[in-house]
Amino acid sequence: MAIDRTHCQQLDAQDPLSGFKARFQPPQKHTIFLDANSMGAMPAAVPDRLASFCTDEWVELRRQGWNHTEWLDRPRQIGDAIAHLMGAGQGNVVVCDNTTVNLYKILTYAWQSRKSGSTILTEDGNFPTDLYVAQGLNHNHPDPPEIKVCASRDELMDSFNTDTAIVYLSHADYRSGECWNMADINHRAHAIDALTVWDLSHSTGAIPVDLTGDDADFAVGCGYKYLSAGPGGSAYLWVNPRHAENGWPTICGWMGHQDVFAFATEYEPLSGAGRHATGTPAVIANEIFSCAAQIWQEVDEKHLWAKHKALGDLTMELLEQECGSLGVTINTPREYKQRGGHIGFSHPGAGPVSEALLAAGVVGSFRRPNSLRFGLGPLYLSYEDIWEAVSRLRKILESGDWQDAKYQTVSV
């Protein structure tokens, strides 16, 4: 039986997370944002928090803010608030720096911590900045790792060998949304004495991640996608407690010192993951992230993941039902356990279609050469939103509107 709008409305009526939609500020027009894989929605509490931050903290306290506010506590506080979304223990997630800097710190630390082997194993589906970080290590480090960039998942699986020091992957592919089986990769890596470094940017806040249960070694992720930390917001890192004392952090800074305000001349690393915190925290960015963290703390991750799965299933079913005969092919695996946070699909005119969708108030994202992505933020998207978005897509494809000259200049 075909899915219709009424069915979607019924799903919304039964949604245990529906109350969270009001915790995010809606856009003025009825734009449907399906770009949570790129930029998450804004918590409604942010403008007030910023106004109060400006007046009560920056203007009235100035340097006393370090003493009288939570500025210094945020990196760990926010880390603790999002830890349950990735199966991490309290105190093991630190919010700091951007994803690239964290990848660099953690990959270098993992390289220094390696047990055997001389190769970092990855795939070309890893996000470019992840690859650049590894290439930089190969290029700059006096005792450099080899970097093996596999062209396919099969090649990667066949490349595990005694020369493998680190397996370095994005949990979910930023283009196709295809997802690795983290437990299996960790298990295979450990069997050959290799360590694993995961980029969770396209996973945390959308799909189940269980770093502890799946026995990962290290992880890093982006704050501003599913986690709604805000544009350019702080990223995070996680260190398995068994590696917390492996050595000094890659970047030794005062926020990773065991006694920050002693202003000691000699560096002594803080115990645990906190040693990777480098310099002054990104206070304002963290105030914004803390608004999202407040929400995440209240979210039952099992409900979150179930809703995300249901949104993804619905998106795929509707894309096929409504647009399957109009040239749309789904790229993301059907199998739930192989899916990341977004649904990817292709169309021969994906670029112009993406532009026509923007004009129709549906914000997905385009990736060359011919794929589109709908990123699904479970806390603020309704099932009816998915119905509406796919309906607008169908109209564009049916009418051929996307072939209009004005949609041929495509933004990335």
Place this chain on the structure above:
Amino acid sequence: MAIDRTHCQQLDAQDPLSGFKARFQPPQKHTIFLDANSMGAMPAAVPDRLASFCTDEWVELRRQGWNHTEWLDRPRQIGDAIAHLMGAGQGNVVVCDNTTVNLYKILTYAWQSRKSGSTILTEDGNFPTDLYVAQGLNHNHPDPPEIKVCASRDELMDSFNTDTAIVYLSHADYRSGECWNMADINHRAHAIDALTVWDLSHSTGAIPVDLTGDDADFAVGCGYKYLSAGPGGSAYLWVNPRHAENGWPTICGWMGHQDVFAFATEYEPLSGAGRHATGTPAVIANEIFSCAAQIWQEVDEKHLWAKHKALGDLTMELLEQECGSLGVTINTPREYKQRGGHIGFSHPGAGPVSEALLAAGVVGSFRRPNSLRFGLGPLYLSYEDIWEAVSRLRKILESGDWQDAKYQTVSV
């Protein structure tokens, strides 16, 4: 003839920068903030910029912000706006990351670029995080530099030799405010084929810095002190153009790639200083910094430095005139060219005095064991503010109020 309040008011009446005071938001009570060396004042434009950022950019654009706003241009745009404060050319200053991460990137890059020698020469008056970064390099790097931390300026000057690879200094001492002669150090360093790395955190926006004219090699600095970037705001780095193509940056990330949105698999560094930009810029922090950058762009640096010098001279004269007989001794050198952004002075009860000053609405800062600092932000402090602050200090010392039990718990 003794200086009085009327004299200070006359100086204010002649101040060519007096119009800038209104560009910063004043505190509600008449608190005098003398902590620009720790946290600069808030540009009055910030709250509106943030409100518009939240609604018009984050909520309404989401991921399209990358295409339709200046988010990606800010790191270079802000760098260009503050370049004249440090004698830097356009395009050579990049706003990114925090100071510690930038110190790490630049010191490591300098180490890879060294011409000869195996030692990083520094002094224990360098800020702790600067020292930790160097110690981390010594501890972690497979081809590590030796770190020589000199206990005095004389020892440092005597330690220049053929083994010196890098001279690594804070331009102005964070405690005493004593300043290095940058031209002289650069000259001596180059004479022995060493490179220089300067931390300008306590200089830029207060005292003359001329990286190009003084022939420095590298520099890094903090955004949230004199530059008013806001708590935890982005830091900056500068690379002398002759070193811009020395090699790959320490942290290779997508924002330092020559074609960011090509999503290429292979890293190719951007030309120039921009290659050091690592990952996603700290968008929200940069929006705030851009409010300050707008102001800095309008400021004639010669007026700025002249005002800062006059404020510093007045502070020292008044401290002596009003408090010299009450136990206050000035630590900062009298000679203008040896002074950084703040005036340091000591008193046997500096900690409790600092607390009593806070209660009286004067925010300086205390450093163990017995020194106080007044950081002077030339754009928003009047000469009369200095008079008023020193008057309040005199009252506290004369009355012995600072000996009250409630001031004995001292914050740092």
